[in-house]
Amino acid sequence: xxxxxxxxxxxxxxxxxxxxxxxxxxxxxxxxxxxxxxxxxxxxxxxxxxxxxxxxxxxxxxxxxxxxxxxxxxxxxxxxxxxxxxxxxxxxxxxxxxxxxxxxxxxxxxxx
Amino acid sequence: xxxxxxxxxxxxxxxxxxxxxxxxxxxxxxxxxxxxxxxxxxxxxxxxxxxxxxxxxxxxxxxxxxxxxxxxxxxxxxxxxxxxxxxxxxxxxxxxxxxxxxxxxxxxxxxxx
Numbered sequence: 312x313x314x315x316x317x318x319x320x321x322x323x324x325x326x327x328x329x330x331x332x333x334x335x336x337x338x339x340x341x342x343x344x345x346x347x348x349x350x351x352x353x354x355x356x357x358x359x360x361x362x363x364x365x366x367x368x369x370x371x372x373x374x375x376x377x378x379x380x381x382x383x384x385x386x387x388x389x390x391x392x393x394x395x396x397x398x399x400x401x402x403x404x405x406x407x408x409x410x411x412x413x414x415x416x417x418x419x420x421x422x423x
Numbered sequence: 424x425x426x427x428x429x430x431x432x433x434x435x436x437x438x439x440x441x442x443x444x445x446x447x448x449x450x451x452x453x454x455x456x457x458x459x460x461x462x463x464x465x466x467x468x469x470x471x472x473x474x475x476x477x478x479x480x481x482x483x484x485x486x487x488x489x490x491x492x493x494x495x496x497x498x499x500x501x502x503x504x505x506x507x508x509x510x511x512x513x514x515x516x517x518x519x520x521x522x523x524x525x526x527x528x529x530x531x532x533x534x535x536x
């Protein structure tokens with residue numbers, strides 16, 4: 312069966328520090344991969360998605376970036392965090408278009 | 424573009440009450456529709472889905488019917504429990520949106536004993 316791993320679960324980082332969040336999927340090949348952010352009490356904001364290694368689509372211009380160095384690995388990064396980057400970050404995967412997505416457990420990021 | 428609209432929350436119910444969370448969508452073509460549930464501090468879990476008109480998705484006592492004529496996918500449960508307290512998201516996926524899954528804004532449900 313397929314599983315998705317996301318880490319760390321919680322993270323407290325100072326303003327201006329770098330960020331690296333990692334997500335890996337097991338049990339499937341060539342998944343579509345997604346990063347979402349959820350601000351407190353708000354809905355989901357799609358940040359990036361990827362349909363293959365090295366292919367990244369950005370939905371929102373900001374100081375975050377994403378990379379997909381391997382088929383089942385998706386990384387969210389920042390060189391310098393802002394207070395406004397605080398939130399709950401969720402990774403998800405889909406097998407193909409028009410199917411359901413499966414989510415990781417999320418990373419709670421607090422920038423102080 | 425395609426979009427999903429959910430009823431505003433929070434929704435507060437007593438245990439064993441009937442639940443309806445409204446969801447309407449705008450889409451060209453024939454989208455697939457989903458309901459997700461998010462418990463506090465966790466990721467989203469797929470609750471149920473429907474892939475074509477008149478399909479009924481069901482799981483854990485929750486149901487939703489894909490109504491193309493009213494472009495709706497309302498979530499219902501006959502008797503809610505305290506453990507159903509969570510945020511519920513309606514979502515759609517269509518070929519028009521490419522690789523994206525479009526989410527509603529979420530509806531918070533609180534069930535009191």
